[in-house]
Amino acid sequence: MLKLDQDLGGILKQSAKGSFILMIGQILSTLILAIGVLIVANLLGQEDFGLLNTAMAPVSIAMIFQDMGVNSALIKYISQNRFEKNRGNLKVFLESGLVLTFITSFLLAGVVFVSSGYLAEKVYGIVELSPLIRYLSLLIIGQSFLTTAYGITVGYERMGLRSGLQIFYNFMKSIAAPILVYIGYGVFGAILGELVPVLITGGLGLFFILLIYLKEREYSGSLSFVDATKMIVGYSSPLFFSRVLT
Known part of the structure; x- marks a missing residue:
């Protein structure tokens, strides 16, 4: 009983510390991002900044469907299996989460990319938007892997790494x-300024996930890839629909 109380106290202490680190990281990231947006808006001017935001609109809508609650499911099941010391199941959840992320991100990016011409001409009536939307569709892929990296690092209680990725991005x-x-690159420069950081940071996130995965490979568990996928989808679906509906 005493050992259980000590373990629980340690978990609560570590959780509080992790939450504090996440909060600090979130505050710093928000301040940094806000400053950058203000500078870009001032440099671009009202017309070009409006064009950039218009091109971002379909990408932002697609990003609502990007995570589908997989991030939350990974946090839950990784944390749970680590606490229960089922390390053999961790690699299966990592594999399943990455596959789901890969499928949804490339599918959504493909839809936005293919529909860019129609959206630019028929919806917005601005032909120049088409290439901008196509470039920005890559954001969906980078952001998906970055979000997955966030979830996995939180599940492993690597709050410093999670905050570090966010601040770096x-x-x-x-x-x-x-x-x-x-x-002098104008709107295209602003788009590159969106794409390059998320792709680099998303790549870094994947690298850290790979390092974590390599440590888990030696362990074997009873959970299959299909079962892990069903669990992730089953947990994430209600979260996804509630987020979309609200």
């Missing part, structure tokens, strides 16, 4: 876009 974004716009 927002810092790069707040610097890259203003510089590219300032040197």
